[in-house]
Amino acid sequence: xxxxxxxxxxxxxxxxxxxxxxxxxxxxxxxxxxxxxxxxxxxxxxxxxxxxxxxxxxxxxxxxxxxxxxxxxxxxxxxxxxxxxxxxxxxxxxxxxxxxxxxxxxxxxxxxxxxxxxxxxxxxxxxxxxxxxxxxxxxxxxxxxxxxxxxxxxxxxxxxxxxxxxxxxxxxxxxxxxxxxxxxxxxxxxxxxxxxxxxxxxxxxxxxxxxxxxxxxxxxxxxxxxxxxxxxxxxxxxxxxxxxxxxxxxxxxxxxxxxxxxxxxxxxxxxxxxxxxxxxxxxxxxxxxxxxxxxxxxxxxx
Numbered sequence: 425x426x427x428x429x430x431x432x433x434x435x436x437x438x439x440x441x442x443x444x445x446x447x448x449x450x451x452x453x454x455x456x457x458x459x460x461x462x463x464x465x466x467x468x469x470x471x472x473x474x475x476x477x478x479x480x481x482x483x484x485x486x487x488x489x490x491x492x493x494x495x496x497x498x499x500x501x502x503x504x505x506x507x508x509x510x511x512x513x514x515x516x517x518x519x520x521x522x523x524x525x526x527x528x529x530x531x532x533x534x535x536x537x538x539x540x541x542x543x544x545x546x547x548x549x550x551x552x553x554x555x556x557x558x559x560x561x562x563x564x565x566x567x568x569x570x571x572x573x574x575x576x577x578x579x580x581x582x583x584x585x586x587x588x589x590x591x592x593x594x595x596x597x598x599x600x601x602x603x604x605x606x607x608x609x610x611x612x613x614x615x616x617x618x619x620x621x622x623x624x625x626x627x628x629x630x631x632x633x634x635x636x637x638x639x640x641x642x643x644x645x646x647x648x649x650x651x652x653x654x655x656x657x658x659x660x661x662x663x664x665x666x667x668x669x670x671x672x673x674x675x676x677x678x679x680x681x682x683x684x685x686x687x688x689x690x691x692x693x694x695x696x697x698x699x700x701x702x703x704x705x706x707x708x709x710x711x712x713x714x715x716x717x718x719x720x721x722x723x724x725x726x
Contacts, residue, residue: 451523451620451666456493457530459486459506466490467533470508476500478669499523499643499666504531512536516544522561523645523666524620558649560584564642564668575681575710576635578616579603581646581663606648606661613660619667622657639677639714642668674717683708 459470470486474494484492499521506514511533521527534542562580572579580603582589587604590611605611616623618636647655647662655662685706694703 451499451664452496453499453521453523453525453527454493454495455497455502455504455519455521455527455529456491457504457528459490459492459508459531459533461511461533462535467508467511470506470533473505474502476502476669478671497521498669499525500669502527504529506531506533508533510535512542514542514544518545522559523643523664558586559645559647559651562644562646567638567641567644572638574635575638577638577641577644577665578636578663580644581661584646584648586648587646587661604661606646609660611660613658614663615655615658615660616663616665618665620664623665636665636667637714640667640716642666670716670718672718674715676713676715678713679711681708681710 455474457472459467459472461467466486466488467490468486468488470490470492472484472486472492472494473481474483474497475481476498477500480498482494482497484494486492502519502521504516504519512535514531514533516529516531519527519529560583562577562583567577567580570580570583581587582604584606586607588606589604603611606614623636643666645662645664645666647664651662683706688706690703694706696703
């Protein structure tokens with residue numbers, strides 16, 4: 425009887441976990457393209473390799489049409505290389521793959537020995553032709569440069585076209601319903617995700633508990649219209665938080681945000697109290713630190 429009860433509990437818990445996974449939208453993307461020779465003819469059986477800044481490497485081989493595709497890869501900057509017998513090696517660097525995006529990287533191989541390499545740098549963002557979604561990507565550089573009240577990266581979503589900012593109360597640490605109304609929809613209709621996993625309570629007016637850590641946030645992607653059916657559970661904007669990937673070095677940061685009577689001008693809400701004859705004192709300190717690094721697993725990750 426005890427064994428049957430224990431098995432039932434395990435099955436129930438597993439069903440809860442699987443249902444949560446089914447609600448998630450993946451941030452993984454796809455890189456594909458055609459490999460051709462100088463005449464425009466397809467090159468079959470060419471070896472294609474992609475590698476990102478954290479060392480993730482994937483390989484593929486072109487088919488008879490010279491086409492390759494590599495799926496389920498995390499967003500970031502990628503180096504693509506292509507090799508084929510009788511041709512110089514081709515390398516393309518700084519190729520930016522957006523969250524859940526589709527990136528096309530074509531290559532034209534030059535006739536020559538394989539020990540020679542032709543290197544191309546992607547200097548501009550590739551035009552997104554694989555999706556009709558209206559979207560905006562807030563990069564890590566923008567996160568570092570823009571003022572961010574409360575250190576809540578979700579607030580950056582209010583900067584995109586079509587957004588109408590709501591009250592500052594929606595940007596507390598216990599995040600409410602998002603920072604804005606988008607294209608006429610109400611903010612409870614927005615969906616907030618962390619690395620594809622929904623962070624919005626579906627039975628509590630669309631609210632979310634807690635705020636993303638700005639130091640661990642790599643990008644904020646906002647989809648406002650024409651997004652794919654996988655986002656069908658919400659009719660408003662899709663606010664997607666993408667966290668940083670790991671590095672082989674230990675790193676960290678410390679911060680302190682200070683406001684007080686000496687540094688900040690008085691506001692209307694802090695007018696002098698008629699009973700005391702003076703304004704309330706202002707003392708605001710937001711401080712903290714973070715540290716990260718590689719995980720050491722003996723005989724696995726040394």
